[in-house]
Amino acid sequence: xxxxxxxxxxxxxxxxxxxxxxxxxxxxxxxxxxxxxFGLVMNITADKLGIKSSDRIDVLNVKCxxxxxxxxxxxxxxxxxxxxxxxxxxxxxxxxxxxDNLKMLLDMSYExxxxx
Numbered sequence: 063x064x065x066x067x068x069x070x071x072x073x074x075x076x077x078x079x080x081x082x083x084x085x086x087x088x089x090x091x092x093x094x095x096x097x098x099x100f101g102l103v104m105n106i107t108a109d110k111l112g113i114k115s116s117d118r119i120d121v122l123n124v125k126c127x128x129x130x131x132x133x134x135x136x137x138x139x140x141x142x143x144x145x146x147x148x149x150x151x152x153x154x155x156x157x158x159x160x161x162d163n164l165k166m167l168l169d170m171s172y173e174x175x176x177x178x
Contacts (some may be wrong), residue, residue: 063161065103065120071165072101076172093175100125100175101168102146103156111141111153119155122164124171126152 063071072078072091080089080103091101102123108115123146126134131152134140139158143151154164 063156063159063164065105065156067161068103068122068156068164072168075165075168076100093172093177096177098175098177100171104144106144110144111155120157121153122156122168123151123153124167125150125174126167126170127174 069080069089072080076091078091078094080091082089088102088104090099091103092099103120104123105118105120108117108119111119111121121141121144123143128149131142131149134152135142139155141153141155142148144153146153152167154167156164
């Protein structure tokens, strides 16, 4: 999935547009009512995730069930969260993970960050 396809999915599913709080290409997606983040889309160098490369990649950070994080990071495209709490957030290389898995984890993040 490309970043543009991801944003189209977010708009269609949650009726949310990306927010650019840092005036760069990194975007936050937030709940409309609470403004709480459920995703962070960043273009970072792969070495920030422990990959021996300086190539730039698009990642999506989502809140995740801590029990799943340990299993997911064993698979290609999933990493302990960059720039977020590594116990409850995960970074996903959006170009390496199947679209259905990406959407499922985005749904989980949306629910985990929803108003209780």
